[in-house]
Amino acid sequence: MNELLTWTLAAAAAAVVLLLLWLGWRRQQSSRANAERREAERLMLERAEHIARASRTAETPAQQADAQALREVEAGMAQRLAQQRGEEERIEADRARADREDAARIEAQALAAREAAAAAEAQRQEELRVEAQRLDVERLAREAEEDAAREAAAAAEVQRLAEARAEAERLETERLAQEQAAREAEAHAAAEARRVAEEQAEAQRQQAERETAERLAREQAAREAAQAAEAARLVAQRQAEEAARLEAERAAAEAAAAAAAAAATRELRADETLVLVADDSKIVRVKISRLLAGQGYRVALAESGEQALELMAAERPHLLITDVEMPGIDGFELTRQVRAAAATAELPVVMITSSDDKQAEAEAAGVTQLLGKPYSEEALIAAIEKARLAVRLPA
Structure with missing residues (x-):
């Protein structure tokens, strides 16, 4: 569109220049004519004046007539020249008027061309304005879309940060809760330890009070007995002598019976000794079983307290x-049930633990020996040997 308008304006300008050149050339030709x-x-x-002057200097009647005739001819010629001049002036005026009309027409055409060019330029400007408005609208739309996209991205980022902050707060809350639970557990354990220590201290105090009371009672009894001792010394001496005699006789009888029983019994062999191992760890059961089997003992394995009770019911x-x-x-309850049963009340029980604070509870349950982890294999074999040698079988 811009190129077409440029060519249109250039053609109009060239036409105007050519018209002006043609008008100048016509004026130049007219002026030359x-x-x-x-x-x-x-x-x-x-020439006529020269002829008239020459004729006036030497005129004859004939010459005067000729001169008169010449003057008339000259006058006619002058009149014709004047008429011709007037005609030429009229023609020149018509030509000038025609030139002016042509110039006016050309000017009008040039004006129309300029107006058309101006209209075309105005239309072009309008089209450019409309195109600029369209581009502005598109640019604003793109900017709006970009703003919306940025706002959406910002909102998404805000949401992500909020979610991340919420997750961090949740994790921090969980961590604090775990730390609080750990502190409460530690406080509970410490309180339990203090309670156990206080109970032990109280039991020791009560035991000390009982021992003190018994000692005082014994001293009181001793004083009372001392008061009556002198009176009954002779009677007591006689009774003591009699009791010593009877005791000597009883001891002799018991010694004779023990000698006879020792001669009729034998000790338990290692391959006759049955050791029951109760542990929920297969590794521990296999380890102890291999150790005892290497020493020649019989071994029974139980993976729970219930299974151990079943095996003891089948074979002590x-x-x-x-x-x-x-x-x-657990091990404490198993020991208590072993001690509660008449058939196993005297059964030696060896408990293995990795804790250092189980001694009192083990003694209360009736554990014979408590071994800590890691324990010495020699100590375990010694405990088994002590139990084996305490058993006597008929010879």
């Missing part, structure tokens, strides 16, 4: 080795 005509008239007038072992913590019945 007029100058030549005036020069011819001037020469004719000068000579020694029980148990862990502390087991699912279901």
Whole structure:
């Protein structure tokens, strides 16, 4: 569109320039013709005047007549020249008017061309304005979309940060809760330890008070007995002598019976000794089983307290080795049930634990020997040997 308008304006300008050149050339031709005509008239007038002056100097009647006739001819010629000049002036005026009309028409055409060019330029400007408005609208739309995208991205980022902050707060809350739970557990354990220590201290105090009371009672009894001792010394002496005699006789009888029983019994062999191992760890059971089997002992294995009770009901072992913590019945409860049963009340029980604070509870449950982890294999074999040697079988 811009190129077409440029070519249109260039063509209009070229037409105007050509028209102006043509009008200048016509004016130049007209001026040259007029100058030549005036020069011819001037020469004719000068020739006529010369002839008239010459005729006035030597006139004869005939010459005067000829001169009169010549003057008339000159007058007619001058009149015709005047008429011709007037006609030429009229023609020149018509030509000038025509030139002016042509110039006006050309000017009007140029004006129309300029107006058309101006209209085209205005239309082009309007189109450019409309195009600029369209581009502005598109740019604003793109900017709006970009703003919306940025706002959406910002909102997404804000949401992500909020979610991350919420997750961090949740994790921090969980961590604080875990720390609080750990502190409460530690406080509870410390309180429990203090309670156990206080109970032990209270038990020791009560035991000390009982021992003190018994000692005082014994001293009181001794004083009372001392008061009556002198009176009954002779009677007591006689009774003591009699009791010593009877005791000597009883001791002799018991010694004779023990000698006879020792001669009729034998000790339990290692391959006859049955050791029951109760532990929920297969690794521990296999380890102890290999150790005892290497020493020649019989070994029964139980993975829980319930299974250990079942095995003891089927065959009474000579020694029980148990862990502390087991699912279901633990080592303490197993020991208490062993002590509660008449058939196993005297059964030696060896408990293995990794804790250092189980001694009091083990003694209360009736554990014979408590071994800590890691324990010495020699100590375990010694406990089994002690239990084996305490058993006597008929010879």
